[in-house]
Amino acid sequence: MSVSGGVWLLTVTGIVGLLLFDYFFHVRRTHIPSLGEAARWTAAYIGVAVAFGFGVLILGGSTAGAEYFAGYVTEKALSVDNLFVFLLLLASFRVPRADQQKVLLVGITFSLVVRTGFIFLGAALINSFAWVFYLFGLILLITAGNLLREQRDEDRAPDNIMIRLARRVLATSETYDGDKLVTVVDGRRMLTPMLLVMVAIGGTDILFALDSIPAIFGLTQNTYLVFTATAFSLLGLRQLYFLIDGLLDRLVYLSYGLAAILALIGVKLILHALHENNVPFINSGDHVEAAEISTGVSLSLIIGILLVTVVFSLLSPKGRAQTYARAARRHATEYLDVETDPAYCDEIYHRLIEDEARIDGLPAKHRNRIRRERELLNLMQRAHELHADRERAGRCFVPATAGVSRHPQ
Template sequence: MDVHASLWIITVGIILTMLTVDFVGHVRTPHAPTLKEAGIWSAIYIAIALIFGVVIWQIYGSTYGTEYFAGYLTEKSLSLDNLFVFILIIAAFKVPREDQQKVLLFGIVVALIFRTVFIFLGAALIENFSWVFYIFGAFLIWTAIHQAIPAKEEEEYHENFLIRKLRGILPITDSYVGDRVFVRIDGRTMVTPMLIVMVAIGSADLLFAVDSIPAIFGLTQEPFLVFAANAFSLLGLRQLFFLVDGLLEKLVYLNYGLAVILGFIGVKLVLHALHVNELPFINNGQPVLAAPEVTIAQSMTVIVGTVIITTIASVWKTNRDLKRGITPPA
């Protein structure tokens, strides 16, 4: 895929414009968005991502267009897992409702930076070491198994090492001061809990990037498509948070759906690794051409089918439980 520099510039320009709209139009004035506002802006961001995919389809053909859409849909599905953890963190830090947009937008920007770095590192590894597909595939299969195992107890947020260190080093105010990150008190500069929760959100997304980047490289090895699909799936995540907050727990089979998608992509990566094999202890260092190759059309079918089945099954179970007087956990 030969991507001209101008297309990179246009794509980055679109992303920066969308972030600017978020900063200037929504976050600068603290407020809790209504369901209508969150729904409208979520639809706008999804529409922009879909239009971008159509443009890729028209310029580069159906193969690359399908790779983009498969990557975007996978990353968007995985972002629901991000949202669940973001909800836990924001609840644990008791972030005021009107200030939550700023925290989420900071998390999205940090996520874009982390993932951009990981994308180019991953692309460099793939370009020089084909055996990395084995590692990516095995990691995704392991993640899928872990995702499918139900939690033995109710999940809650536990502060990581970085947050605990920051609490021991930085002078932190006892409460939030609006949406300010730094504040002067009695001539002393202090940080507010807003900084701590931002770092918590950013460090949490670092772990999500470790899952999502190998997953999308299993669908396309084009760095431009990987970057675009990741960026457009993250943009709009802030609006989606307010749209699905309180509804996310009703997707009772979400973890199983994500497990299927990650496991499928993991197997696909291992099969691809066999096709480009260079490891001397596997088939004498020769490609294993007998291994089946999964097409992008088959990948798209599995991903779309899994998302649809997971959603329908979750809605069915939730409705059935409500009729029986069983309410989802708060």
């Protein structure tokens, strides 16, 4: 499918326009999106992406349409997994709920810019060196293996070289000043932790791109389709975060499903590399007769794997136990360390009560295992004690700061 420069310009203009719309009409006013607001805008962005896909299907043919939808579904699934890490980062930096929208949107914008650069670099490498398919396939197989070995630890915040570098280079104040990037402390202008968390999310997403870009090139080598599928998977990710925030804890087996998808695409890339082979030490530089996995089969398997993963996550007793324990830990931490909004602070506490009731309703085996987690029990007990102190003081919250402990006053 060939795409003219005019179509490229129109597409990029539309995507930039959607980003600007988000900046000027959604995050300009600091607020916590309601579930209805998040659902409406998530549906709108997914609707735009699906409508664009049907346009590709009609104008570009069935093959191009299948490649776009396969790329979009895969990138969207990887983006949802990335939300787990964003959730931990926001909790680690103690970003108030009302200010999280702007952080996420800046991170998504940075991600789109960086991934666009990676896309054109990947396309240039593929056009120049056929052996790049072997490299991309190997990257995906290694990533799939890492996902299978990884145990997501909700107690530890993500930590990588980008975050450590940002902490060292960017000297920031101890407190947030709304969603401002610069504040005044003792007459001196200083950066706020808001800038630090934006850099951390943007830098972390660079590492995500090293997996997601090879994955989508395994489904289509058309640069236009790679770019649009990636862009539309990122647009609306902010709204999706607030919509499925609670559901994120339920998707305990998503990593296994993504590992299977990345392994599938990795095998597909290596089979394609064998078919196009010109590496001298493999079959003397001649192509190898190898069956290739069609895009239609890839799309069907990707959707099937995701459905099985989600259903199993929702129905598994072990998954429910992990879900409730994770939710209780997150809500207790938010109540103790993060929130300043009285209404949302009270809402978090009631969510914690619901989490505890769900834990009490689990089968004895899973309930007893959670009760042996002393750190979690201490965290919940501290939340109850702080709530009692706040009730006695006639208030719901204490002033929040970044990176320091909070105590009831």
